[in-house]
Amino acid sequence: MTHKAAIIGGGVIGGGWAARFLLNGWDVAVFDPHPEARRKIDEVLAGARRALPALYDRALPPEGALSFHDTLADAVAGADWVQESVPERLDLKHRVLAEIDAAAPDHAVIGSSTSGFKPSDLAAQGARVIVAHPFNPVYLLPLVELAGEAESCARADTLLRGIGMRPLTLRREIDAHIADRLLEAVWRECLWLLTDGIATTEEIDDAIRMGFGLRWAQMGIFETYRIAGGEAGMRHFMEQFGPALEWPWTKLMDVPEFTPELVDLIAGQSDAQSGHMSIRELERLRDDNLVGILRALRKTGAGAGGVIAEHERSLGQAEGIPQAALVETVRRAVPQTWADYNGHMNEAHYLEIGAQATDRFMEMIGAGPDYIAAGKSYFTVENHLCYHDEVKVGETLVVTTQVVAGAGKKMHLFHRICRGEVVAATMETLLLHVDLTTRRACPPEAGVERTLTQYAEAHAGLDAPVELARHVGAKR
Structure with missing residues (x-):
């Protein structure tokens, strides 16, 4: 709907x-x-x-x-x-x-x-x-x-x-509401620091972005102060620093007079700080920085990263049914954090997206997170990447997976990493099934082995990729 x-x-x-x-x-x-x-x-x-x-x-x-x-x-x-x-x-x-x-x-x-x-x-x-x-x-x-x-x-x-x-x-x-009241309190104090000649706009921004702003992005203010209390926690922090709230440090109840001189001071310093960039350039810089920060938070599940991780899980992916066709295992955009100095995807991330395809295929045969938590998994033994074309930030990549072989303890996959109709890279990967307790190879569970075998049989009629079993330096 x-x-x-x-x-x-x-x-x-x-x-x-x-x-x-x-x-x-x-x-x-x-x-x-x-x-x-x-x-x-x-x-x-x-x-x-x-x-x-x-x-x-x-x-x-x-x-x-x-x-x-x-x-x-x-x-x-x-x-x-x-x-x-x-x-x-x-x-x-x-x-x-x-x-x-x-x-x-x-x-x-x-x-x-x-x-x-x-x-x-x-x-x-x-x-x-x-x-x-x-x-x-x-x-x-x-x-x-x-x-x-x-x-x-x-x-x-x-x-x-x-x-x-x-x-x-x-x-x-x-x-x-809530957030703007907090912002207003900080904004008032910033205006006083400017009015009283204590700091410039850039110096005030540095105090935030080089210090407590980074802590707030992941923990907010109460968790941050709980840590500041040491092993004794929040109660100790309040006992130690609570009396300082009575000291005349801030001017939160006063507002500096919004004179033309103050406006000119702020605007002039702001122009000196950021005037060399257009608003669209600043927005793009802001977004790239936010994506990097949010992706880091997403990995740990902290702060806003937890919201992104939860939303990503809800997006879902279609379950694979063994059939004589390549299986789509990844469809995703290339983030700015994957870019090299040329603005193209760094070579290491071709391996990363290939690994994501392997993980997704493991889920499709029943060897996903629950299976791993129960003590069994597939370990990568060998990868071979071939780079065919450049990929730019923001482009969408689709990975299709072919099962070359799947019997006993071995799983042999071939991933095509595509940008539209163009094959940007291929990755051949060999994995062994392992008991995580003994750290030794062992047969997979019956359901996993059965599904993998069905995929291998369904893909047996597909043409063998030209890159299969290539050695480094072999002619394409």
Whole structure:
């Protein structure tokens, strides 16, 4: 079943929402009367198509259909989700939300991207709406704050988890929700550090990105401080550092006067810090850095990485049935973290994607994680890679697997790593079945051996690959 999302307002946040839904298989309808809306959304989508698939080692669902509409009513017709992302003016939101409420289906969740207004503010004139506040870039960062009517928030939670987001439902409504209140506190103190001549914009950013910002990305503030308490934990930390909260370190209740001089100071320092890059270049740099950080977190399951790992598991892969055809074992985008100095996939990652194909094939014959946990597995004895073509970051690779032989303790596979119709590389791999307790070769369990034999028999009629059993330096 295909879902439909309607995006009302196609700026930075609206475009991010459109990309998040679209790349997770939803059809997306956009309404924004701004003459540049289509161009802006296309540019956001280009960045999202490069970045989001790179988080995963499995393919996202086929991309949904994107459409632009001349009226709000046309955009929201038949929508399962309507996201309002117009500027933060309450009178404007009231007008738009009233129009959405009148035209949207009864079953649709209507969310507002507001960063500050409470749901009671938004619904003051009778519109049905909840707060669904995301974070930029919406297509990469999983957090979305929900507030409002309980049943609508519960339905929103389910739908948003399906597109890889981490909903956080507020226990009660409050101005600016949770995350923006924390950001506002840090922002106020940053402005004072600038106003008082303590540090520049770049020096303040360095204090965050070189220090506690890296800790916060994986553990937040409470887990970080728990570690700071040592073996005695959080209680010791509070006893040791709690009294410092009474010291006059911060100026959180005061705001420096927002004078033209302060604006010029901040803008000038910011231009000196980052003015050599365009906004699109900065966005691409941000996305590449986020992908690298999020992939590292995904490996450990910490922080936002756990959300990505959970979403990836839900994407699923079709179960293989032994047949006389090559088996698709991997379909995935090439992440930026796999690039070499030329912007192409580094040679080591051809081996990595081949290993992923082997792991996937092991799952298909019944030798997956549960089988390994029970004490049996296949160990790689030998690999032979042949490189045929370059692969660029962001391109999609598909690996097909041929069973050359599968009997007794041995499994002999041949992987073709393809970019479209082009075979970019091949990998021949030989594995032995092993008892993980004795670390010695042994026969596989009957079910695994039977399925592997069926694959080997089904593939016996296929042509032998020309690269099979080649030695290094042999003519192709």
